[in-house]
């Protein structure tokens with residue numbers, strides 16, 4: 369069993385990007401700039417966005433963090449997005465999800481200029497991805513592809529079972545794994561909350577990618593010997609022994625499942641760190657005008 373070390377892989381990617389930023393600076397080019405919009409004080413979201421800004425600092429990107437109370441109106445938010453769309457210094461920006469209920473997240477996402485949509489959430493980027501055109505890929509699925517690639521994991525002709533159909537992970541992951549590309553070329557089954565007999569499907573899987581946020585959902589009896597298991601779940605569960613009062617748990621019952629696997633991601637330190645690296649990669653591509661010219 370090999371652990372898929374997301375931290376190490378992410379560090380390697382961030383190093384590559386940092387070198388490229390140095391070269392851009394040396395040549396007098398535009399230093400990539402990422403802006404992040406954060407609404408409210410959700411613990412997970414605050415941590416994610418802070419880590420994104422810290423990553424920018426580390427690799428030499430410019431960054432701006434724009435924070436609002438969760439009482440912000442949709443109108444105010446749309447106004448800010450308009451400003452960011454028009455700001456030539458901002459190459460890409462994200463609006464951290466989830467948003468408060470009184471704000472229409474779809475409307476917010478659709479108001480982002482697709483050329484600056486480094487999350488890859490705008491329908492234009494989603495459509496381009498589905499059609500196999502150059503697009504910003506959403507960070508978590510793109511990070512998983514990087515892990516598969518950098519550990520030289522074979523995917524062609526394999527049976528990949530994705531659990532979860534979110535717009536952010538499950539749905540794009542299922543599409544990317546089915547593409548005639550590497551990593552990809554897999555036969556894909558997409559399971560979700562209405563799937564009958566989930567274990568029947570996962571037992572056939574050469575590759576399991578779980579992104580549902582149910583701690584311990586994937587148990588040892590659901591996994592075939594030699595499977596590759598990718599765990600996207602990061603649910604905060606109470607843990608009085610930690611200073612923070614919580615720890616992160618994945619969708620996979622790691623201790624029981626790991627011995628059966630050829631490769632498996634830990635939680636934390638698996639997929640999580642890759643998402644930041646891929647957001648940085650998208651921002652670099654935005655600054656270089658690689659996707660839309």
Ligand code: GUN
Pocket residue numbers: 462463464465466487507508536643
């Ligand atoms: N919430 C959970 N994951 C993400 C992400 O990748 N981007 C944004 N903007 N919000 C998220």
